[in-house]
Amino acid sequence: MKERYYSLDVFRGATVAFMIMVNNQAGTPYKPLDHAPWHGCTPTDLVFPFFLFAVGNAMAFVMPRLQQAGTPAFLAKVFRRTLLIFGIGLFLNWCPFVRYDAAGHLVGKGWEWINGDGQLAGIRVMGVLQRIALCYLFASLIIYFFKPRGAYVTAFILLMLYWVLCAMLGDKMDPYSLQGYFGTAVDKWAFGAAHMYHGEGVAFDPEGLASTIPAITQVIFGYFVGQYIQLKGKNYEMLSNLFVAGLVLMFAGYWWDMLFPINKKIWTSSYVIYTTGLAIAILSVVIFIIEFKNRRGWLSQYFNVFGKNPLFIFFLSGFLPRVLALIRIPNSVNAAGVPAYTSPFGWFYLHICKPLWADERAASLFYSICLIIFFWLIGYILDRKKIYIRV
Incomplete structure (x- = not known):
């Protein structure tokens, strides 16, 4: 039970x-x-990775039931949920489907249109819910088909691969800068500049395709923690191990920051390790207060x-x-x-x-x-x- x-x-x-x-x-x-202007991490920058971590926690409790249902049922469930979440995110970017023009009249929003300044604008394809959907999809497939041991290896490969891609494909002078980040070219090729985020003053998407690669591991790590909690049960050994693991990952993230800067906007691998460690440490404190001290x-x-x-x-x-x-x-x-x-x-x-x-x-x-x-x-x-x- x-x-x-x-x-x-x-x-x-x-x-x-x-x-x-x-x-x-x-x-x-x-x-x-x-949010931090670029490199660095503020409390605000912890919110999104913590949610992906929580998605992994929840996955650990439902995955056994999905595995028992069989592969066809698992795939149908995962792909249906992925498409629904991604679609809701796209709907959110598109709504309310109308806008006021320069004369103050309501006009329809098409997939692309010319705004009041004569500039081409478009519906943003990616976003928070879209990233959640993709991370959920790939983390689910990795965990289901590769099993826990394979998922550990895959998570490590994804984090290292992303580091290599940033360093090798980015601008040689500063591959981790806004202008030098390689993922922007990927998003422009996939979506076009009109369908990207422009909050930085240029076409750059903080929830782009390339930076989704390391974000997938955030869900996988959350799954590992949820699975560990279930296997060990409510005891102080589980709690102390969780807290120590969180501290170790936080220090590992700080160390990696010297080579691969902690950065939420391009979701660097060091950022994943650091925020995962902090999430584990905070979760262990919450478990201690609520589950062990029964303070609700x-x-x-x-x-x-x-x-x-x-x-x-x-x-x-x-x-x-x-x-x-x-x-x-x-x-x-x-x-x-x-x-x-x-x-x-x-x-x-x-x-x-x-x-x-x-x-x-x-x-x-x-x-x-x-x-x-x-x-x-x-x-x-x-x-x-x-x-x-x-x-």
Whole structure:
């Protein structure tokens, strides 16, 4: 009989809550709540790898059942779930399917269009959910067909292979820079610059195809930890081994950083090792507090709500602001007499959050916390009604 680990649900839920926080900020955030400009790692840069790690944890509990069902059933389940998650991510990038043109009229969003500045723009193909889908797919196939020992070897090969590809195919002067990173050429070839992320001022996708290679190992490592927890059971030997393993991986990541810089935006192998180690160490502390000391206070119960419907709540946190942005609330008029508009969420930030806090960073944080509470209430209602939306 498998033991239930409430702590894993709390860990996953806390990760989702912080994903909502970092993805829904207004104004200037505090530095720890913003991504590192390039090399380095802030608390914000831990959120996505922690979620992939949690995906692997959950996989360890369902994989035995999938193996018993047989290969055809396993493949059907995995590919169906992959296509669904990837499709939802693409839907999220595309929605709300209409936009306001320069004259303030609603026009349809095609797969490609010319924006108000006369520049070609397009729907971004990749994204957070798309990366989750691909990592889930390949990690599942590797673990199922190669078994644990083969998965260990494959994870090592993927991390080393990515290092070699970055060093050999990137710019010889600085292969780990924004301009020198080889993966950008791969994404341009696969999708075209119009369908890539442009948040860095150029066509560069932080969830691109090449950097998905090392991210796959994050799920595999999460699976190993989940499997180990099940095999050892709830005892102090398991807990101490987990914590020590986490520290070892953290130091290994720091060491590798000297040769292959820790970088979230190109998801370097050192970043995988470092963040996995930190995830294991933090998870061991959460297990100790919840499972061993049986301290299940309001905070653990709060995060557990997010852990019950993680992907749905994350999707909703991205979908709702996009749809509500179609509601334009007059905000001001410029010198030429042209009105400016804001969305309902934007109005809340400008007229509620900013007047409360003189520091724009504090106002941004307050705004994010309010949104987290809002989406928690939705998750709480679903939980009370025993509605769990599985993907």
